[in-house]
Amino acid sequence: MESRKYAYLFAEGNSKMRELLGGKGANLAEMTDIGLPVPPGLTITTKACNSYYEEGRNFPQGMEEQLKEAIKDVEQKTGKEFGSQNNPLLLSVRSGSVVSMPGMMDTILNLGLTDETIKGLAQSTNDQRFAYDCYRRFIQMFSDVVMGVEHYQFESILEEYKMKREVKFDYELTADDLKELVEDYKVLVKRNTGRTFPQKPIEQLEMAIKAVFDSWNNHRARVYRKINNIPDHLGTAVNVQSMVFGNMGNDCGTGVAFTRNPSTGENLLYGEYLINAQGEDVVAGIRTPEPIASLEQDMPHVYQQFVDICNKLESHYRDMQDIEFTIEGGKLYMLQTRSGKRTAAAAVKIAYDMVDEGVITKEEAIMRIDPLQIDQLLHRRIDPEAKLTVIAKGLPASPGAASGKVIFDANKAEELGKAGEKVLLVRTETTPDDIHGIVIAQGILTSRGGMTSHAAVVARGMGKPCVCGCEAVKIDYKEKVLTIGDKVIKEGEMLSIDGSAGNVVDGNVPMIDPELSSEFLQILQWADEKRELNIRANADTPNDATKAREFGAEGIGLCRTEHMFMAQERLPIVQDMILAENQTERQEALDKLLPMQQDDFYGILKSMAGLPVTIRLLDPPLHEFLPSSEDLITEITKLKITESDLELLAEKEKLLKQVRVISEFNPMLGHRGCRLGVTFPEVYAMQARAILQAVADLRAEGVEVYPEIMIPLVIHREELKRLKQLVLDVAAQVEQERGITLTFTVGTMIEMPRACVTADEIAQEAQFFSFGTNDLTQTTFGFSRDDAEGKFLHHYVDQGIIENNPFAVLDRDGVGKLMKTAVKLGREAKPDLKMGICGEHGGDPSSIEFCQQLGLNYVSCSPFRIPIARLAAAQAAINNKDQ
Numbered sequence: 001m002e003s004r005k006y007a008y009l010f011a012e013g014n015s016k017m018r019e020l021l022g023g024k025g026a027n028l029a030e031m032t033d034i035g036l037p038v039p040p041g042l043t044i045t046t047k048a049c050n051s052y053y054e055e056g057r058n059f060p061q062g063m064e065e066q067l068k069e070a071i072k073d074v075e076q077k078t079g080k081e082f083g084s085q086n087n088p089l090l091l092s093v094r095s096g097s098v099v100s101m102p103g104m105m106d107t108i109l110n111l112g113l114t115d116e117t118i119k120g121l122a123q124s125t126n127d128q129r130f131a132y133d134c135y136r137r138f139i140q141m142f143s144d145v146v147m148g149v150e151h152y153q154f155e156s157i158l159e160e161y162k163m164k165r166e167v168k169f170d171y172e173l174t175a176d177d178l179k180e181l182v183e184d185y186k187v188l189v190k191r192n193t194g195r196t197f198p199q200k201p202i203e204q205l206e207m208a209i210k211a212v213f214d215s216w217n218n219h220r221a222r223v224y225r226k227i228n229n230i231p232d233h234l235g236t237a238v239n240v241q242s243m244v245f246g247n248m249g250n251d252c253g254t255g256v257a258f259t260r261n262p263s264t265g266e267n268l269l270y271g272e273y274l275i276n277a278q279g280e281d282v283v284a285g286i287r288t289p290e291p292i293a294s295l296e297q298d299m300p301h302v303y304q305q306f307v308d309i310c311n312k313l314e315s316h317y318r319d320m321q322d323i324e325f326t327i328e329g330g331k332l333y334m335l336q337t338r339s340g341k342r343t344a345a346a347a348v349k350i351a352y353d354m355v356d357e358g359v360i361t362k363e364e365a366i367m368r369i370d371p372l373q374i375d376q377l378l379h380r381r382i383d384p385e386a387k388l389t390v391i392a393k394g395l396p397a398s399p400g401a402a403s404g405k406v407i408f409d410a411n412k413a414e415e416l417g418k419a420g421e422k423v424l425l426v427r428t429e430t431t432p433d434d435i436h437g438i439v440i441a442q443g444i445l446t447s448r449g450g451m452t453s454h455a456a457v458v459a460r461g462m463g464k465p466c467v468c469g470c471e472a473v474k475i476d477y478k479e480k481v482l483t484i485g486d487k488v489i490k491e492g493e494m495l496s497i498d499g500s501a502g503n504v505v506d507g508n509v510p511m512i513d514p515e516l517s518s519e520f521l522q523i524l525q526w527a528d529e530k531r532e533l534n535i536r537a538n539a540d541t542p543n544d545a546t547k548a549r550e551f552g553a554e555g556i557g558l559c560r561t562e563h564m565f566m567a568q569e570r571l572p573i574v575q576d577m578i579l580a581e582n583q584t585e586r587q588e589a590l591d592k593l594l595p596m597q598q599d600d601f602y603g604i605l606k607s608m609a610g611l612p613v614t615i616r617l618l619d620p621p622l623h624e625f626l627p628s629s630e631d632l633i634t635e636i637t638k639l640k641i642t643e644s645d646l647e648l649l650a651e652k653e654k655l656l657k658q659v660r661v662i663s664e665f666n667p668m669l670g671h672r673g674c675r676l677g678v679t680f681p682e683v684y685a686m687q688a689r690a691i692l693q694a695v696a697d698l699r700a701e702g703v704e705v706y707p708e709i710m711i712p713l714v715i716h717r718e719e720l721k722r723l724k725q726l727v728l729d730v731a732a733q734v735e736q737e738r739g740i741t742l743t744f745t746v747g748t749m750i751e752m753p754r755a756c757v758t759a760d761e762i763a764q765e766a767q768f769f770s771f772g773t774n775d776l777t778q779t780t781f782g783f784s785r786d787d788a789e790g791k792f793l794h795h796y797v798d799q800g801i802i803e804n805n806p807f808a809v810l811d812r813d814g815v816g817k818l819m820k821t822a823v824k825l826g827r828e829a830k831p832d833l834k835m836g837i838c839g840e841h842g843g844d845p846s847s848i849e850f851c852q853q854l855g856l857n858y859v860s861c862s863p864f865r866i867p868i869a870r871l872a873a874a875q876a877a878i879n880n881k882d883q
Helices: 015-033 046-054 063-078 117-124 128-144 150-165 175-193 201-215 219-227 281-286 292-298 300-317 344-356 362-367 372-377 410-418 432-440 454-462 518-530 544-548 559-564 571-579 583-607 627-642 648-663 674-679 683-702 717-738 751-757 759-763 773-780 785-798 816-829 844-855 861-879
Strands: 008-010 041-044 091-097 109-112 234-241 252-256 272-273 320-330 331-339 390-393 395-397 401-407 423-425 442-446 464-468 473-476 481-484 487-490 495-498 505-507 534-538 556-560 610-614 706-710 743-751 768-769 834-837 857-862
Touching: 008 015, 008 063, 015 091, 015 300, 015 331, 041 063, 041 281, 041 464, 046 234, 063 234, 091 201, 109 201, 109 390, 117 128, 128 175, 128 201, 150 175, 150 785, 175 559, 175 857, 201 234, 201 331, 201 844, 252 292, 272 292, 272 481, 281 454, 300 320, 300 331, 331 505, 344 362, 344 372, 344 410, 344 518, 362 390, 362 518, 372 861, 395 454, 401 410, 410 423, 410 432, 423 432, 423 473, 423 495, 423 559, 432 454, 442 454, 442 717, 464 495, 518 674, 534 544, 534 861, 544 583, 544 861, 556 559, 556 627, 556 857, 559 583, 571 583, 571 648, 583 610, 610 834, 610 857, 674 717, 683 706, 683 717, 706 717, 706 768, 717 759, 743 759, 751 759, 751 773, 751 816, 759 768, 759 816, 768 816, 773 785, 773 816, 816 834, 816 844, 844 857, 857 861
Parallel strands: 401 423, 423 442, 442 464, 534 556, 534 857, 556 610, 610 706, 706 743, 743 768, 768 834, 834 857
Antiparallel strands: 008 041, 041 234, 091 109, 091 234, 252 272, 252 320, 320 331, 390 505, 395 464, 401 495, 473 481, 481 487, 495 505
């Protein structure tokens, strides 16, 4: 059977063969094809990598023969011979995955040097010192990345030599010094590996290729793929290229450049180079590189050629390029080009400028920007130039960064915050009781809880940074200290968090404020022209609603009324309502809450005048508004010991008894949502009245409002039917009292599997569906999100049992199928049924694309994720326009 082609010369490929040749190999082929000065070479394909694993880490049949044939072609083009003692061909070996991926094998230079070929290199260059410097570099590099001998062991020997010779720099060692050093390096290799350093060039090459293939599955690479959703099956290519030397004299050099500034996006050549150096010297920090502009003075003709090539490459690829080059004997060689990594600010400016320059279309500009990356533009972030001491890592629950004094108590945080202090609220976990502290704090750090815990959800809604589930943080509330390993931080000392990375950083760190450029706002307008999904906000206060509107929200998709109960002055009234022993007592508390709720709804509806506002009636279990039984037991114990206040003791004991009666074994699946409305209809009646009276007030002022009243946690048509009727009855009363006709809709939150599979029945009573994917994910997986994210979920992701955290990226195969069923059944029953999504997934680009494919009308997310959602929705429409 004819063997597959595994080795391609650069001249045989092109940029369209990326999946086969990897990004680097495809670009080397393309540069060769368009006539640029590329040192000859070949690429071993990604298919060879996959076959290598299929064959039990053995090269596929035919690959070695193809490799040797390709090397002959390179010998012919260079006039050199691989393994020759006279004029040896030396090679570089680089990995080259389809997607640029840090964590792969480091580059190997000077491959092909042996005790014999070194003589030919010394003779052909007439420079023994240069030859043996190449040999010692090669042994060190090859032994480290291929044979597993730690880099530092070679460095230790090198430092000893420099101390003995009383020199400071490597280049001060003589040829004889380097010859001795090479022998000591070989002894080190034999001692560590039990084998001599390989002296056959073809063996070196085959070992290096295997090392590249093996690096595809090293820990760094697997982690990077997991974080960036890169498929494991892609494999990596291997690029084998003839060496050119930038370290043979002052007419040589090496460098790296970008065709535009990768930090700012400015259209100026950006980079650096070193005269008389190899590529590793530029990044090693041994010598300080020169800015690329200085090359014009050092080598004017090379600089002009380089500028012309940069312009040609950017024009050819129609994107900013990251370029590696070497100059040998005054001749320029291009070693690599690829689309350059860039900051969010640079991505926006480059995309905008290239549209302005007529290089790309608006559609292409939209597709060039990673929606998740633009989080950088919306929040304060740590100065990338700052030197940080990261002391712990948790979950990146809400983006942005903050520094502040560590405070463990919400009351104290509020007090200090109002006095002008910057505070960081640090808790084991937050509860509704802590809301006043969260509001005033710069950021929140918790040792427990997941990405959708109370702290995370509230922080995201407010645009505050938050790190959750940082188990390394141990809090001693009594002593007012936290410990992270051996480090002890007292209350009042400074600490910083990076909510985008999940890092906890020692001390105070410099920050960069967010800034929305005119280019960014213009690209968002282009995105709005392309997208089909409406973008709404999850907002619970007038301030949140105003901020959402500033970011381009087209309404509110989720207003969580329970968040209005959390304010410090309201909580006692809410607790009175919950603990009421009869309906009369409960109604007294509700009567007090009614004007407060009405005022809230008035403000939110007014700030969203002309746009729809979906208001969810009370959803969480009632125990969330009560003190914890553990705290009460602690207080009771102290009162018993001191016998200081017997009346207070009796009151606390009564409260503890009531809390225990209300507490549930599994509150997420317990007495909450519409179940509260069924058992305590007066609570939902109060909320409906508050909404509708606010609507009546605004109507009287001539303000146009579109309220949508949402019943949560419905599992049965009859639940929705009864509670909808309750709302209609209240509406009739308000209409009679005010003498007006109210316009509003009543719908439900689809967040239980049973609701999805009976959506055709539920749709008979609903005017809209809103998918609550947080709870739908929990009930589909059978995961408690706080427990799962904090304890075992990362193991499932790390081990490949599931691909992503399903609370961050919508699970299309499970949760998605239930949603698809609900959409199909719901629209069969009611073709014009409006549907959206209001779970945290509403701001995730992958989930937004799935919503586009489902045919939903809108997605809803926290205010600070609206620009992300606008861009992601446009990309989803572009990607799916033919479907």
